Amino acid sequence: MAISINGQDYPLPEDPRTSLLDFIRRDARLPGTKKGCDHGQCGACTVLVGGVRINSCLSLAVTHDGDEVTTIEGLGTLAAPSAMQSAFVAHDGFQCGYCTPGQICSATAMLQELAAGWPSDATADLEAAPNLTDDEIRERMSGNLCRCGAYANILAAIRDVAGESA
Amino acid sequence: MRPFDYQRAERLTHAAQLTADADTLALAGGTNLIDLMKLQVETPQTLVDIGRLSLGEIADEGAGKARGLRIGALATNTATAAHPRVRADYPVLARGILAGATQQLRNKATTGGNLCQRTRCYYFTNIDQPCNKREPGSGCGAIKGIARIHAVLGTSPHCIATYPGDMAVAMAALDATVEIASENSSRSVPVRGFHRLPGDTPERDNVLEPGEIITAVTLPAPVGGIHLYRKVRERSSYAFALCSVAAVIALEDNRFTRADLAFGGLAHKPWHDPRIADLLIGNEPSLALFDKAADLLLEDAQGYGENDFKIPLARRTLAAVLCEATGVEP
Numbered sequence: 001m002a003i004s005i006n007g008q009d010y011p012l013p014e015d016p017r018t019s020l021l022d023f024i025r026r027d028a029r030l031p032g033t034k035k036g037c038d039h040g041q042c043g044a045c046t047v048l049v050g051g052v053r054i055n056s057c058l059s060l061a062v063t064h065d066g067d068e069v070t071t072i073e074g075l076g077t078l079a080a081p082s083a084m085q086s087a088f089v090a091h092d093g094f095q096c097g098y099c100t101p102g103q104i105c106s107a108t109a110m111l112q113e114l115a116a117g118w119p120s121d122a123t124a125d126l127e128a129a130p131n132l133t134d135d136e137i138r139e140r141m142s143g144n145l146c147r148c149g150a151y152a153n154i155l156a157a158i159r160d161v162a163g164e165s166a
Numbered sequence: 167m168r169p170f171d172y173q174r175a176e177r178l179t180h181a182a183q184l185t186a187d188a189d190t191l192a193l194a195g196g197t198n199l200i201d202l203m204k205l206q207v208e209t210p211q212t213l214v215d216i217g218r219l220s221l222g223e224i225a226d227e228g229a230g231k232a233r234g235l236r237i238g239a240l241a242t243n244t245a246t247a248a249h250p251r252v253r254a255d256y257p258v259l260a261r262g263i264l265a266g267a268t269q270q271l272r273n274k275a276t277t278g279g280n281l282c283q284r285t286r287c288y289y290f291t292n293i294d295q296p297c298n299k300r301e302p303g304s305g306c307g308a309i310k311g312i313a314r315i316h317a318v319l320g321t322s323p324h325c326i327a328t329y330p331g332d333m334a335v336a337m338a339a340l341d342a343t344v345e346i347a348s349e350n351s352s353r354s355v356p357v358r359g360f361h362r363l364p365g366d367t368p369e370r371d372n373v374l375e376p377g378e379i380i381t382a383v384t385l386p387a388p389v390g391g392i393h394l395y396r397k398v399r400e401r402s403s404y405a406f407a408l409c410s411v412a413a414v415i416a417l418e419d420n421r422f423t424r425a426d427l428a429f430g431g432l433a434h435k436p437w438h439d440p441r442i443a444d445l446l447i448g449n450e451p452s453l454a455l456f457d458k459a460a461d462l463l464l465e466d467a468q469g470y471g472e473n474d475f476k477i478p479l480a481r482r483t484l485a486a487v488l489c490e491a492t493g494v495e496p
Contacts, residue, residue: 015169016170016171016213017167017169017170039201040270043268052244053270053273055197055270055271055274058196058200058201059274060200060215063215109269110269113269119247119248119253119260121261121403126253126261127254138403139403140269143267143270143271143404
């Protein structure tokens, strides 16, 4: 009965009301994941579960028994940041930084989704592999709000990483 | 969030047994339910986690030309929208799902949960306000209040809430079937008849009885045609429909041979009016004909002040979809 976060096991919480977000921040003491709205509207709490991005605020920790969770701390470190983390720094993809861990987790998973060929509302041809247009990136990132409005630079950062991996 | 007892269902029959209790709710993706529990709109004494039951498969139903598609109740919205057969044979469903929510939410939200999601009426989600759906007999704050997102079709003096989803609207156009199991039996209900109108029991969103669990939605064999899902909303992504139209249209010799239409954002359920297909089929598409279709659709429409705009909006959205499907100049 444990949840693996960034490769380390943590015992399930006693109170079933504990959200995965509160579990990550309070029980696992990993404060990188942020609580914005706590209602699935802002995306600041985005983490990867089994490699898939979800809003950790809308998930009960007890339901994640045996799951593998990756948070911003698991993507890279100061000494060895991930490509997406480096690109956000290089392109100034933030101002206050509060939404940034969610943005980076979301963008990291989004590029995997694109590689897997998942369509989006911006995909013109449902049966073809989606093209990485700016509209595709904007649509696929619409679950992550940035009150500072760093969207243009976030887009540039994601484009940069996608270009490298393409 | 109020305290509750958490139980994980090991088998479908176990889940059905547990949810027969009025104070017990089933938890699947949880993207709506957990939010409503935080708001204390939902206060179950027991939460039955059905998320690990084997109900996630998407598989062919039948064979050959009559080959439909069975979408398991726990298939995520992402899995359904990305499924090759949904994209090829039922694009209106892929489009409908992709028009809703965000990728994070669609990765978690399930077929059955999406059907059971509750209205986003501001009075329903605010426990300080009267709401007959949340607390029967307490009154409706929306009827003379803030009603921008509310229904214009099939309303009652007790409730003008809308069913908020997109997926079910596309499924209604496709005439899909909801498969439901209880401890000792099972039944099927057309998606078009799954949600109900508020009447004098607005607390009931749909026909699901206590102890019943949705196990799948089955799509009939593909019918081809032009599939469109047009959604009008306040921003271009991540917003609920003010009005949406799901359409499966076919023409031969410039006459309608199929016109399966369903509407979102207008009523307490995905709205399907069989008279519209009866009017269109056999006739040549024209703006005058589309206007007559809208007359039928909106014959009994009633606005509540702030949402009066939805009546002309529905007329224009229907015309826009039919123009796009038929090539008639708008």
